[in-house]
Amino acid sequence: MALLNARNLVVLATFALLALAPAYAAWVETPFYLDLGRRMMILAIGALSLNLIMGFGGMISFGHAVYIGIGAYTVGICAFHEVTSGFVQWPLALAISAAVALVFGVISLRTRGVYFIMITLALAQMTFYLGISLDQYGGDDGLTVYAPSDFAGLIDVDDDLSFYYVVFVLLALCLWFSQRLIRSRFGMVLQGARQNEGRMEAIGVPVFRYKLTAFVIAGTMAGLAGALLANHTDFVNPEMAHWTRSGDLIIMVLLGGMGSIAGPIVGAAAFLLLEELLSGVTEYWQVIFGPFLILVVLYARGGILGFLSRKDGGDG
Amino acid sequence: MAEPMMEIRALRKSFGGVVATDDLTLDVGAGELHAVIGPNGAGKTTLISQLSGALMPDSGTIRFDGRDITRMPPYARSRRGLARSFQITSIFPEFTALDNVALAVQAHDGHSFSFFRDVRREARLRDPARAALARVGLEARAEVTARYMSHGEHRQLEIAMALATNPKMLLLDEPMAGMGPEESGLMVDILKGLKGEQTILLIEHDMDAVFRLADRITVLVYGRAIASGAPEEIRASAEVRHAYLGEDETV
Numbered sequence: 001m002a003l004l005n006a007r008n009l010v011v012l013a014t015f016a017l018l019a020l021a022p023a024y025a026a027w028v029e030t031p032f033y034l035d036l037g038r039r040m041m042i043l044a045i046g047a048l049s050l051n052l053i054m055g056f057g058g059m060i061s062f063g064h065a066v067y068i069g070i071g072a073y074t075v076g077i078c079a080f081h082e083v084t085s086g087f088v089q090w091p092l093a094l095a096i097s098a099a100v101a102l103v104f105g106v107i108s109l110r111t112r113g114v115y116f117i118m119i120t121l122a123l124a125q126m127t128f129y130l131g132i133s134l135d136q137y138g139g140d141d142g143l144t145v146y147a148p149s150d151f152a153g154l155i156d157v158d159d160d161l162s163f164y165y166v167v168f169v170l171l172a173l174c175l176w177f178s179q180r181l182i183r184s185r186f187g188m189v190l191q192g193a194r195q196n197e198g199r200m201e202a203i204g205v206p207v208f209r210y211k212l213t214a215f216v217i218a219g220t221m222a223g224l225a226g227a228l229l230a231n232h233t234d235f236v237n238p239e240m241a242h243w244t245r246s247g248d249l250i251i252m253v254l255l256g257g258m259g260s261i262a263g264p265i266v267g268a269a270a271f272l273l274l275e276e277l278l279s280g281v282t283e284y285w286q287v288i289f290g291p292f293l294i295l296v297v298l299y300a301r302g303g304i305l306g307f308l309s310r311k312d313g314g315d316g
Numbered sequence: 317m318a319e320p321m322m323e324i325r326a327l328r329k330s331f332g333g334v335v336a337t338d339d340l341t342l343d344v345g346a347g348e349l350h351a352v353i354g355p356n357g358a359g360k361t362t363l364i365s366q367l368s369g370a371l372m373p374d375s376g377t378i379r380f381d382g383r384d385i386t387r388m389p390p391y392a393r394s395r396r397g398l399a400r401s402f403q404i405t406s407i408f409p410e411f412t413a414l415d416n417v418a419l420a421v422q423a424h425d426g427h428s429f430s431f432f433r434d435v436r437r438e439a440r441l442r443d444p445a446r447a448a449l450a451r452v453g454l455e456a457r458a459e460v461t462a463r464y465m466s467h468g469e470h471r472q473l474e475i476a477m478a479l480a481t482n483p484k485m486l487l488l489d490e491p492m493a494g495m496g497p498e499e500s501g502l503m504v505d506i507l508k509g510l511k512g513e514q515t516i517l518l519i520e521h522d523m524d525a526v527f528r529l530a531d532r533i534t535v536l537v538y539g540r541a542i543a544s545g546a547p548e549e550i551r552a553s554a555e556v557r558h559a560y561l562g563e564d565e566t567v
């Protein structure tokens with residue numbers, strides 16, 4: 001297994017570009033690139049987490065943006081009540097996302113296939129409308145986050161550049177964590193359950209509790225992305241949890257390559273880049289994006305990374 | 317004989333109008349190789365599925381190793397030492413042969429809530445898995461992705477996965493299904509090697525194999541056990557000949 005196959009090179013290149021983006025943004029005096037890079041990385045964390053359950057566990061959740069919304073709202077509502085300490089906000093965002101994922105998982109994981117997709121979608125829409133009904137937190141107008149998460153000087157989320165690298169490090173940690181997870185005993189059970197759930201039970205594994213655990217881990221990681229997103233946009237609204245946002249996450253995973261751990265990072269970067277480029281060309285950019293996606297799904301089954309590894313194989 | 321390894325009492329299962337298991341009572345003694353034969357659609361797979369927990373019977377009881385397991389979920393039965401192989405190959409196609417078997421070992425080595433250690437470096441999973449592969453003659457194919465193995469190899473892998481769970485009893489559903497004569501011969505050798513040390517319930521259409529291997533044979537027709545006994549008795553039974561073996565069957 002070559003370490004420097006085309007696949008790993010693309011992942012490395014993506015990380016290198018993300019690491020250098022702030023320098024480039026400063027050089028060409030376009031702070032927008034900093035913003036774009038940070039947004040890519042935050043959504044990459046969300047897509048990475050979705051890939052754990054969707055790509056490796058075969059659980060196609062059509063409501064994954066809910067946990068991003070919950071993470072973001074936790075930070076927003078804390079700030080609204082003048083609880084600005086990040087040491088409170090962020091763990092709380094993770095805990096609430098985990099708790100909601102646990103409840104939604106218990107409900108949805110009793111079903112399979114299309115039913116699972118529909119239930120996760122229904123639960124997501126329920127949560128979305130709950131957000132809209134939160135009048136005291138702005139309803140569907142959302143809530144401006146006036147104060148960034150405060151880490152007592154340890155890290156500065158208010159400074160664009162240092163926040164950028166905070167996100168960068170967190171993304172790298174999430175990737176490392178996912179890598180370990182997939183190659184562990186837990187990861188084998190998760191992948192085995194996708195390939196053949198009946199056989200998994202027959203060899204003695206109670207599959208449900210492992211799928212549920214994976215679902216909660218993924219929801220928690222997405223909650224982290226949400227906490228970051230609230231600080232990134234200084235604003236939260238129910239739109240963050242809308243089903244179309246969940247659809248975007250699915251597309252990022254498909255685009256990057258479901259079968260690979262780092263694929264969603266490349267997918268998220270490609271998604272936002274394409275959105276940027278195409279919306280510069282035409283206001284109806286989806287008209288180009290849609291057919292492009294169909295081509296990817298038809299001709300590059302494993303997404304961008306899958307397409308590259310067709311020539312030289314490899315893992316991860 | 318001591319208490320049987322498995323006692324099946326008045327088992328019943330129907331699908332709509334089809335009675336697939338009809339008041340079936342059967343004992344499998346410890347260390348015995350008990351074959352169940354019968355024409356297509358007789359209810360053999362349905363029986364195995366009820367014993368392994370994949371299907372719930374409508375009524376009746378199943379005792380295994382001194383316990384009532386009638387309502388136990390499949391994974392719990394596997395944990396108690398009941399292993400099955402599938403008539404239609406059921407493996408993890410994207411994993412290597414070794415990963416397939418190691419996963420079966422893992423399933424019986426405590427829980428799998430281990431998130432950080434590289435599973436492919438765990439000797440306590442890999443070593444027994446290699447031993448089980450060697451047992452069925454697949455040691456040289458350990459690193460091949462299961463999807464790319466031949467049908468015969470899949471059948472061998474099925475057995476290896478069942479063995480890797482360190483079972484007290486094996487439920488084998490047509491291990492020779494779809495095999496050529498050479499591969500079948502290999503499978504008979506594998507089963508011979510297991511006979512005596514394992515309690516086995518074997519379903520098989522290959523009559524040569526069945527009569528060579530079995531200690532006892534039960535004949536199933538339309539879900540009913542129409543005969544049960546030593547191979548010679550079954551061979552001699554006119555009813556069996558008529559119902560199943562056919563006139564020109566030379567056994």
Ligand SMILES: Nc1ncnc2c1ncn2[C@@H]1O[C@H](COP(=O)(O)OP(=O)(O)OP(=O)(O)O)[C@@H](O)[C@H]1O
Pocket residue numbers: 331334335336354355356357358359360361362363403
């Ligand atoms: N899930 C099911 N739903 C409805 N009918 C079923 C189901 N499974 C089995 N049957 C019916 O039950 C009867 C017994 O089927 P079973 O698969 O157990 O037979 P078998 O003895 O294993 O046959 P074969 O030798 O072809 O493998 C058949 O009539 C079959 O059509």
Ligand SMILES: [Mg+2]
Pocket residue numbers: 360361362403
């Ligand atoms: Mg059958």
